[in-house]
Amino acid sequence: xxxxxxxxxxxxxxxxxxxxxxxxxxxxxxxxxxxxxxxxxxxxxxxxxxxxxxxxxxxxxxxxxxxxxxxxxxxxxxxxxxxxxxxxxxxxxxxxxxxxxxxxxxxxxxxxxxxxxxxxxxxxxxxxxxxxxxxxxxxxxxxxxxxxxxxxxxxxxxxxxxxxxxxxxxxxxxxxxxxxxxxxxxxxxxxxxxxxxxxxxxxxxxxxxxxxxxxxxxxxxxxxxxxxxxxxxxxxxxxxxxxxxxxxxxxxxxxxxxxxxxxxxxxxxxxxxxxxxxxxxxxxxxxxxxxxxxxxxxxxxxxxxxxxxxxxxxxxxxxxxxxxxxxxxxxxxxxxxxxxxxxxxxxxxxxxxxxxxxxxxxxxxxxxxxxxxxxxxxxxxxxxxxxxxxxxxxxxxxxxxxxxxxxxxxxxxxxxxxxxxxxxxxxxxxxxxxxxxxxxxxxxxxxxxxxxxxxxxxxxxxxxxxxxxxxxxxxxxxxxxxx
Numbered sequence: 343x344x345x346x347x348x349x350x351x352x353x354x355x356x357x358x359x360x361x362x363x364x365x366x367x368x369x370x371x372x373x374x375x376x377x378x379x380x381x382x383x384x385x386x387x388x389x390x391x392x393x394x395x396x397x398x399x400x401x402x403x404x405x406x407x408x409x410x411x412x413x414x415x416x417x418x419x420x421x422x423x424x425x426x427x428x429x430x431x432x433x434x435x436x437x438x439x440x441x442x443x444x445x446x447x448x449x450x451x452x453x454x455x456x457x458x459x460x461x462x463x464x465x466x467x468x469x470x471x472x473x474x475x476x477x478x479x480x481x482x483x484x485x486x487x488x489x490x491x492x493x494x495x496x497x498x499x500x501x502x503x504x505x506x507x508x509x510x511x512x513x514x515x516x517x518x519x520x521x522x523x524x525x526x527x528x529x530x531x532x533x534x535x536x537x538x539x540x541x542x543x544x545x546x547x548x549x550x551x552x553x554x555x556x557x558x559x560x561x562x563x564x565x566x567x568x569x570x571x572x573x574x575x576x577x578x579x580x581x582x583x584x585x586x587x588x589x590x591x592x593x594x595x596x597x598x599x600x601x602x603x604x605x606x607x608x609x610x611x612x613x614x615x616x617x618x619x620x621x622x623x624x625x626x627x628x629x630x631x632x633x634x635x636x637x638x639x640x641x642x643x644x645x646x647x648x649x650x651x652x653x654x655x656x657x658x659x660x661x662x663x664x665x666x667x668x669x670x671x672x673x674x675x676x677x678x679x680x681x682x683x684x685x686x687x688x689x690x691x692x693x694x695x696x697x698x699x700x701x702x703x704x705x706x707x708x709x710x711x712x713x714x715x716x717x718x719x720x721x722x723x724x725x726x727x728x729x730x731x732x733x734x735x736x737x738x739x740x741x742x743x744x745x746x747x748x749x750x751x752x753x754x755x756x757x758x759x760x761x762x763x764x765x766x767x768x769x770x771x772x773x774x775x776x777x778x779x780x781x782x783x784x785x786x787x788x789x790x791x792x793x794x795x796x797x798x799x800x801x802x803x804x805x806x807x808x809x810x811x812x813x814x815x816x817x818x819x820x821x822x823x824x825x
Contacts, residue, residue: 345519348559375793383541389524392794397758397825398719399526400667401789404660406694407500407547408682411661411728412751413772414455414691417487418468421770422454422730426738430731434771441494444733452771453732453741454686465762472695473802475703481754481762482706482715484823486776488766490727491747491782494546496682499725499747504553506786506811513557515786516673519810520563520757521556521802522795526670530632531566532675534666541681542693547678561614565675567664568633632665646704649697649798657701664708667718681724684744685734706755717794719757726750730771749775752785758792760825783817791819 350716411418430450446451457477463480495635498508505512513521520532520642535554540546604612635650635658642661643650649657656678663674678698683690702722709715727750735741749768755761767777787797788813797817801808 347449358762389802390522390795393521393799394791394794395552396792396794398756398792399523399717400672400674400714401516401719401721401757401793402663402667402676402705403408403515403721404676404678404698404723405500405503406455406698406722406724407549407677407679408496408545409499409724409726409728409745409750410694411455411683411687411691412487412682412749413728413730414457414687415470415473415695415794416468416485416751416753417749417768417772418459418470419455419730419770419772420459422452422652423769425452425453426454426697427736430771430773434769436774438748439494443747444729444731447733450729451729451736452730453736453743454738456739456741457691465596465764467762470695471803472691473699474692475700479703479755480707483755483761484759484763484765485751485753486765486780486785486823487749487768488777488779489723489727489750489752489782489785490775490779491724494745494747496720496725496745499552499745500547501781503723503725505555506783506813510552511555512809513559513563513811514533514554514565514675515789515811516554516565516675517556517559517563518790518800519673519793522800523558523583523672523793525672526542530666530669530671532671533563533565534671535565535567535675536659536662536677537567538659538676538678538697539654540656540678540694541697542680542690544680544690545682545684546679546687547682549679549726553677558809559802560610565673632669633662635661635665642704642708645708647700650701650704655701656697657704660701660705661708664705664714667709667714671780683728683743686740687742688740701733709756715756717757719759719789720755721752721789722754723752724750727772730773746773748773754823758825759823765820765822780820781817783812783815784820786811787817788823789818792824 397598428451430452435450438631445802455470457472459468459470461467462469462477465480467480467485469477491499491502493502493508502508504514516533523532523687525532532556537549551567554567556563600612600615603609638661644688646661647659650661652658659676666674680690681694705717706720709718726745726747729746733742733744749772765778766780768774769776790797790800797810797812801810
């Protein structure tokens, strides 16, 4: 007996009725529409209708891997200068969970930020001296100073921030956007991932493809990772001696074989594979034009800074993100590493801030001048914050900070967000939220709202359950952040 016959013989009742080729309606549709190729097209339903008028058509998500220190960047705490080297009061910590990296410390000495802060813009937002370019944009940004999460270690925290769940295997935000909105450019993926290379590499965190996984969504909604240097995508070009015509004939033959397999077995991964081959063929022409940034005018490099000429830098990826959005890519995820400041914070913060500061300013103003900021939501933040107390040695000029999930700062700009808003408040120690808390679920619900979806209705059926990005716990749209 053949493998396919054995497969059919062992189908249970649920599997039988779940397979589209066994449904009379689908079979009739395939016959009327003209065979297997049309059946594959019918299986690809495209974009999911929105529930609301979308405010954002694109997202550029700038994730600072490791957890930026909120009190050294945006959450100004001048009272802490009086608390230098005093112990964090038990009434503030309230027995909250610690990581193993500081739980064994005999003391938790307060480490005030060594950086000067000033108010900026009409909003009067406090910004650290290490972000002078970002400070010029505060009236374009909606700041959330009361973000919080349950995750206290990097792996579950990044997973929660990207997928809404600390357990890996769920679809990430970019995959949900791709699944819902579809693509605006058939020659480029709907969801692209860029990993920027930091100037300082003292304490890098792992960044793996699980962060841009489609989870239980169809495989074509996975993020496509572009390399930071060299060929953006390996093996995209044809081998030596193989012309485009020969490659096209090879793919046509391979597609027919995969269609036969799909019709016989109904495996959705086969459908994904067909689409991936076709996308790769189309990208052979579109990607070289996309990455040829030398055609940009000098005014572009005055915006982003000279680092934008260096492939792999954060400034280069920010510029590439604008070019991707300009060509119709729905979701661009940018990762920038080395924000895990357990020690030597002031020795590393300057280079981290310098990597992202002018490039962030450049991205916002570049999108403005191309008429794209109104339709493009920019997100900036990490997976959690840092502690006000020092990890390890403490001096007035240097200190380290441990992970802190109880409060941290993120911001959004463009795409229907409200510029010049400061939402939420923390206590004098930047340790607990005291006003307008925003959980990751609320953040995700708000992003989906800007993309045109109600988070409680934007679902996909998985193993008998209606799964969604925000999970089963309560989530709310933070309307104060909306324009």
